[in-house]
Amino acid sequence: MSNRTLRIGTRASALALWQANWVKAELEQRYPDLAVTLTKIKTQGDKILDVPLAKVGGKGLFVKEIQEAMLRNEIDIAVHSMKDVPTVFPQGTGLRCITKREDPRDILVLPAGRRSLADLPQGGRIGTSSLRRKAQLLHLRPDLQMIDVRGNVETRIRKLIDDHLDAVVLAAAGMKRLGFAEQIGCYLEPDVCLPAIGQGALGLESRLDDDRTNELIDFFNHTETACAVIGERAVLATLEGGCQVPIAAFGTVNQGQLTLTALVADVEGKTLLKRSTLVPTDQAHAAGVALAKELLAEGAAAILNEVYGCRTFPEAEH
Numbered sequence: 001m002s003n004r005t006l007r008i009g010t011r012a013s014a015l016a017l018w019q020a021n022w023v024k025a026e027l028e029q030r031y032p033d034l035a036v037t038l039t040k041i042k043t044q045g046d047k048i049l050d051v052p053l054a055k056v057g058g059k060g061l062f063v064k065e066i067q068e069a070m071l072r073n074e075i076d077i078a079v080h081s082m083k084d085v086p087t088v089f090p091q092g093t094g095l096r097c098i099t100k101r102e103d104p105r106d107i108l109v110l111p112a113g114r115r116s117l118a119d120l121p122q123g124g125r126i127g128t129s130s131l132r133r134k135a136q137l138l139h140l141r142p143d144l145q146m147i148d149v150r151g152n153v154e155t156r157i158r159k160l161i162d163d164h165l166d167a168v169v170l171a172a173a174g175m176k177r178l179g180f181a182e183q184i185g186c187y188l189e190p191d192v193c194l195p196a197i198g199q200g201a202l203g204l205e206s207r208l209d210d211d212r213t214n215e216l217i218d219f220f221n222h223t224e225t226a227c228a229v230i231g232e233r234a235v236l237a238t239l240e241g242g243c244q245v246p247i248a249a250f251g252t253v254n255q256g257q258l259t260l261t262a263l264v265a266d267v268e269g270k271t272l273l274k275r276s277t278l279v280p281t282d283q284a285h286a287a288g289v290a291l292a293k294e295l296l297a298e299g300a301a302a303i304l305n306e307v308y309g310c311r312t313f314p315e316a317e318h
Contacts, residue, residue, distance in 0.1 A: 005035045006216065009066045009075035012040040013152050015174050019202055020079045022177075023220070030219065039075050041066050063205075067093055070205065076213045078205040082198025082229055083171075087237040089205070096214055097204040098229050100222035102173035104200035104250065106133060106193045109157055109168040110185030117167075117186065120144065124166035127159050131267055133169045135246035136193045138269030153178055169193075173200040194248035194263045194274070197232040201225050224253040227281045228260075234288025235262045239300065245307045249288065258284050262291045264300035267307065273300050 006027065010020035017038070024036045043065045062084040069075050070093055082098060089095065108117065120126070120141070127149040128134060134146045149159050153174050160168045167185070175184055204220055206213050228251030235249040246265040251258050258281050265272040273295050279287040296304075 004033060005037065006077065006213065007037050007039055007075045009039050009041055009069050009078040011043055011062060011066070015153055015178060016079070016081070018177050019081065023077075023079050023202070023204070026220070027216070031216065034216070039069065041069055041075075067205070070207060076206065076210065077217060080203045080205060082201040082203045083196040085198065085203050085205075087233055092207055092209070093205055094208050095203050096206045097217055097221040098198075098226040099202040099204070099220050101200040101225040101228070103176060104195045105172045105190065106169055106188040106195060106199075107172045107175060107184045108186050108188065109160055109170060109183055111160065111166065114167075115186055117141070117188070117192070120166050125164070127156065127163065127165045127168040130169070130196070131244070131246045132196060132248050132265075133193060135265035135267060135269040135272065136248075136263075137169070139265065139272045140192065140269075142269070153180065157183060171196075171199055190250050190261070194261060195250045197236045197247070197249050198229050199250075201229055224281075227251070227253050227258055227284045231258055231260045231284035231288040232262075234285045235260075235292045238289045238292035239264065239296070239304065245304060249291075251284070253281055256281055258287065260284070260287050260291060262288070262295060264295050264303055266303050271299065271303060273298055273303075 008020050008024060010016050020038055024038065027034060027036050043062045063080055066078045067090050070078055071090060085095065114120065122143050123145060125145045125147050126137060127147050129148045129150055137144055138146065147163065147165060149156050149168065153170060156168050156170060157180065159165060172184065172187065175181055204217050206217065231251045232249040236247065239247055246267060247263065249260065249262040251260040257278055259276065259278050261274065261276040263272065263274045275291055275294050277287050277291050
């Protein structure tokens with residue numbers, strides 16, 4: 001990297017470019033003499049659009065090629081949606097900053113005349129490829145039909161009409177960032193549908209030994225969001241989870257205390273385990289680990305072992 005240039009690696013989707021351009025604009029405002037460029041990188045997740053993520057590997061599909069570009073010194077930082085970021089990084093890179101969170105909730109895009117989940121007809125067709133969303137909605141409404149939809153935000157919104165769906169589930173953050181807020185039919189509060197781990201936050205990845213770049217980007221880190229996401233990701237790491245199993249965790253910080261809730265469900269939503277804890281913010285990681293272990297002991301181990309097809313987690317003794 002030259003003295004006056006910083007190279008950002010990003011996916012080429014509309015949402016990824018919005019996020020990367022936001023980071024670019026913030027850097028340029030803070031450092032007027034810094035030239036910031038974008039490098040668009042196509043990831044495996046961008047190439048496979050006709051298969052649900054749960055069947056093609058899930059976590060890592062949207063970051064691997066970007067991380068490889070960083071290791072080849074082709075880019076200096078990567079801008080990721082935190083919910084796409086695995087808990088293990090390639091040697092030499094790491095998560096440097098977690099930005100202030102946008103609205104973390106899920107939302108429904110609905111046809112005219114419908115205003116809530118309760119308005120959906122019996123046997124309604126719901127568009128989502130997320131096992132997390134499917135399991136939680138089926139737990140509430142076993143009558144619903146879950147229809148796999150992939151693609152960018154605009155494509156999935158369009159499928160409401162094109163595929164004759166009764167609702168499409170999306171993240172509020174993406175809808176708002178791309179200017180589609182007026183198309184939000186209703187919000188799914190966390191007690192209805194617990195968000196994905198890291199949902200709404202961005203992560204900035206960099207090389208661990210790149211002191212100059214790390215110093216430039218440190219101002220992006222938002223302490224409260226970072227605390228919440230650290231706790232959420234500790235749940236994920238302890239459960240060894242990915243997109244193949246319905247796992248969720250969501251943290252909020254208030255007056256130095258972290259409220260952290262975690263969830264594991266089977267793919268049909270018949271069994272859903274949810275637990276919460278309240279801890280000081282400096283115990284975020286430990287709280288996530290403890291919460292995950294509590295879920296494992298209370299039945300999550302059996303769910304995860306069935307999904308993964310092997311005995312990965314010890315069963316609780318009875």
